Amino acid sequence: MRGDGDTPALLELDGVGKSFGGVAAVADLSFAVPTGSVMGLMGPNGAGKTTVINLITGLLGFDRGHIRFDGAEIGGAAAHRIAARGIARTYQNVRLFSGMTALEQVLAGGFLRRGTSLIASFLGTPASRAARARSLAEARHLLDRVRLAHRADVLAETLSYGEQRRIEIARALGAHPRLLLLDEPTAGMNAAESAAIGGLVHELRDAGLTVLMVEHNVRLVTDFCDHVAVMSFGRKLTEGTPAACLAHPEVQAAYFGRSGDAERIRALR
Amino acid sequence: MLADLWAAYQSSVGFAMVNVFFALSTYAVLSAGVLSFASVSYAAFGGFIGAQLVLNTGISPLLALPVSAVAGALLAYAVALLFLRLDGHWMALASLALVLMTRVVVLNAPTLTGGVNGLSLPVDLSLATLTVLLLLLMLVFHRLSGSWYGIAVRAVREDPAVAASLGMPARRLQTIAFVISGAVGGAGGMLLAAMLQFISPDTYFINIAFTMIAAVVLGGSYHWAGAVAGAFVFTALPVVMQAVLPQIQDVANGAALLAIMVFLPRGLIDPRAWRLRHAR
Known part of the structure; x- marks a missing residue:
């Protein structure tokens, strides 16, 4: 087809x-x-x-x-x-994670691109710290893309409905x-x-x-x-x-x- | 005066620290969305294996500690493989059944456990050593919560379906949580054995399950520091009540616990509440 x-x-x-x-x-x-x-x-x-x-x-x-x-x-x-x-998605009724900031939501969305193992991340090896910095920079960039960079450190559930929808899109984009x-x-x-x-x-x-x-x-x-x-x-x-x-x-x-x-x-x- | 006070209460401080191990063992799985009492079984397994190792080889309990942790982790891995397919309530009930079974197994395996008579473990565990171990443990949890694992398990706990749609393998993350829980519980079991210098089938039973759940609920299950605070408060409260209100200590103890649960339903340490305040 x-x-x-x-x-x-x-x-x-x-x-x-x-x-x-x-x-x-x-x-x-x-x-x-x-x-x-x-x-x-x-x-x-x-x-x-x-x-x-x-x-x-x-x-x-x-x-x-x-x-x-x-x-x-x-x-x-x-x-x-x-x-x-x-394949990434958003939800009809916004489904953000309770207790996470806007930035953390988008970081969670980048899980597939974390680029480091659990052990390396736990030990804080230079490579894992670089990967972490990349993930953070990317999450900030995505928040900026949905024009919510200024809300990065705010608890997502306190934001307006429209803002939450945009965070969900940013989160979905986190996995590229x-x-x-x-x-x-x-x-x-x-x-x-x-x-x-x-x-x-x-x-x-x-x-x-x-x-x-x-x-x-x-x-x-x-x-x-x-x-x-x-x-x-x-x-x-x-x-x-x-x-x-x-x-x-x-x-x-x-x-x-x-x-x-x-x-x-x-x-x- | 102060020295007397310390002499009177230092064993309580020691037990509080060991209880932190049990509370963090429970927190490890709870933070990934699984309520399990199985930490008691990891503690028993780690405790008896560590005690036997010390008794048979004469090594220091500190050297036996990693072995206890590995034993607990292996048992937890098996528990995860068997039980993680169960849904929430059933998982909790199955783990409770495991705790009940553990006692029977311990009673009926006298070569490993000493059976009804238990095992004497004439070792010395200083409070300083315990403090260092506790700080190390807290460092481990701090590092874990700051790694991608920390964010992923939070996501799995809050909404497993959404977490899966972000590529997070919920079952595998929860299995990792179990292994961590097992290692911490096994180590805690060994430390309890060294503190008590005697262990029997009744050492690792429902009372520990009660302590660790109460500590996590009391302290807050949304941050590892909650388990630490909860274990200290839960251990200290009866001691304090006995000193302050000896006539009604049990009632006062219960009332204090209820008050914390009613007024701080998410526990003493609640990162979400801090952030809400920060948002204003």
Whole structure:
């Protein structure tokens, strides 16, 4: 499977299915995220978008199908191994570590790039101290990138919601992922903050990162996504450019509840 | 006057220091998100092996100490392999079962443990030596908490799923925590044996489990210094109460412990509270 045009896919879902006690949360889902693109995953609440993120990152196992990252099957692998392959994520409800400062959160995100062993780090060998200094400098740089350098030593849980979301993005970037999964990165943000997140996502894409973004904000999706897949009731409704997807009648119905609501409800019965 | 006071209480200071070993052994795993009572078993294993080594070869207890630590670490590694697959509560219960089993095993292995009669260990452990060992131990925990291991285990404790998505192998980090806990517990068991100069199946039993959990809860389980402070307070409190309020010492002791838990639910040493204050 390929992404749009000639770009090879970095991530491919192929017939993925996941049921919770007989209820299909995700059914026969296939799509591909082209390398170096920003892909949007849309759909009404309960469509299964977050479940998809959880399946990709190994937080949940799936029942059928394949998930391939850079051509290799990652289905069934442990979450920390999937992360080590180069997939990082944020969470729909911010999940920062309690009791850690903003800087420590981002340092934790750099775990995979610690570049020193436990023994060396414990003994404080020159090499481990250099690695530590590099990690710290990098964490500060990432905080700066999300414009929170001035908050480095503040307990992250005391920051505003928008700031916490940005720390989560910085933490996810700490491992230098190749694929970043953003689960509603602008939820609870105002228009200016949302646009800033969109701008950051473009910067990251231009630096070579591939992004898959679950997003409700139609404006953000049209402005910042190269490609969109729309889900409804665990299935893919359609896929294509943002404009084409939003114009699709079933998307209009499923997402905005505008046209043909009555037939739709009748069809479901 | 001061010399008398010191003479009266120096053994309490010694026991407080040994209790720090047990408290830090518990803290080591708790800091990685695992509640385990198994430190008692590491202490028994390290204590009896160290005591036998001293009795059979005549080496100084200080030389036996590393052997006790290694013995404790090996036992802890086995415990981690067997028990870490269990979820929280079950892990704690299984470790409690291990403590109960330990006593039975100790009773029924007289060649190693002396059985019901226990073992006499005529050695001398000075308070100065104990102080140096304790400072070394604190240095170890200070270094650990400042290394990437310190941040990683905190992450695993706070949210294992998020930690895994950052590439942290939770199970492996917790296994390392167990090995550290075992080494510290095994060493503590040997030091207790040297302090008491006599060990029996009852030396390493529920009372130690109670002491170390209370010390960590009291002192705070979010910083290694909490375990140190907790062990000292928990050991000193009954002694102080006996001196100050001899008629109602048990009630006063209980009331003081309750007061600390009610008013400082995260313990005496709470880095998060400091940071919150710092943030204002």
